Amino acid sequence: MNLMLTNPPAPDIPAYSPAGNECALFETAWTRQLPLLLKGPTGCGKTRFVSHMAAKLGLPLSTVSCHDDLAAADLTGRYLLKGGDTVWVDGPLTRAVRDGGICYLDEVVEARKDVAVVLHPLTDDRRILPLERTGEQLEAPPAFMLVVSYNPGYQNLLKTLKPSTRQRFVAIEFDFLPKDREIEIVSSESGLSAGEVAPLVELARRLRALKGHDLEEGVSTRLLVYCASLIDAGLSLRDAVRSTMIEPLTDEPEVRAALIELSQAVI
Numbered sequence: 001m002n003l004m005l006t007n008p009p010a011p012d013i014p015a016y017s018p019a020g021n022e023c024a025l026f027e028t029a030w031t032r033q034l035p036l037l038l039k040g041p042t043g044c045g046k047t048r049f050v051s052h053m054a055a056k057l058g059l060p061l062s063t064v065s066c067h068d069d070l071a072a073a074d075l076t077g078r079y080l081l082k083g084g085d086t087v088w089v090d091g092p093l094t095r096a097v098r099d100g101g102i103c104y105l106d107e108v109v110e111a112r113k114d115v116a117v118v119l120h121p122l123t124d125d126r127r128i129l130p131l132e133r134t135g136e137q138l139e140a141p142p143a144f145m146l147v148v149s150y151n152p153g154y155q156n157l158l159k160t161l162k163p164s165t166r167q168r169f170v171a172i173e174f175d176f177l178p179k180d181r182e183i184e185i186v187s188s189e190s191g192l193s194a195g196e197v198a199p200l201v202e203l204a205r206r207l208r209a210l211k212g213h214d215l216e217e218g219v220s221t222r223l224l225v226y227c228a229s230l231i232d233a234g235l236s237l238r239d240a241v242r243s244t245m246i247e248p249l250t251d252e253p254e255v256r257a258a259l260i261e262l263s264q265a266v267i
């Protein structure tokens, strides 16, 4: 296991500090034309990992943030009226299949059910994308890779990936990095010294321990980076902590008060 942040990547490759062998796994899945599923809490580095790998492998990356209104046609494409003519316009998935590259569907469980129907023939050895509307059946080139992510932590049983979909992917589990590594990342991303970042990470870890009790989700690495950036830009510690590590987590006055108390005890 090596620390990439001590050995900075080329400037055009987004920095990513691996937790284990996920870079090698990604690369092998890519070589073998296998689709990849990234599981883990929000803000723990999944998107950064995909952009890092896409840049490293020199592949175009198309990222789609899925939401509950996102339907298959938003990914495949649709006929649109253009200057009186009806023309077919490829969606991001179709474009990636035609041209090659990575299509990354972030929070795929949020999307409508018909999305799974489109993904199934693309995620087995057929690697095809049938476009009913145009009558085409596109074969994915070797340079196409599908990557999806989801957060299994959300307490919503309806929003989980069906086994029939899940079992089509090579899966990697993500979690927050160990303390020292997270300090290093937050410091490097924000510019704040490791010494100043350390108590913030300690607080985040304590808040994460409340997940499932008073909080639905703990403080993400993303929020820690926000907090450290605000402090680095001159905001007071108290204001930065409150606006990034407390307010985004809860709307309940009692929980908020408890979090403030905890933060004052740690920082």
Ligand code: ADP
Pocket: 015, 016, 017, 018, 019, 041, 042, 043, 044, 045, 046, 047, 048, 049, 185, 189, 221, 222, 225
């Ligand atoms: P996710 O996609 O899991 O919601 P992101 O990839 O957007 O999370 O991560 C949020 C932020 O946290 C990134 O923009 C980056 O600043 C930081 N980050 C998290 N993990 C890492 C990592 N392993 N290496 C570098 N930066 C990271």
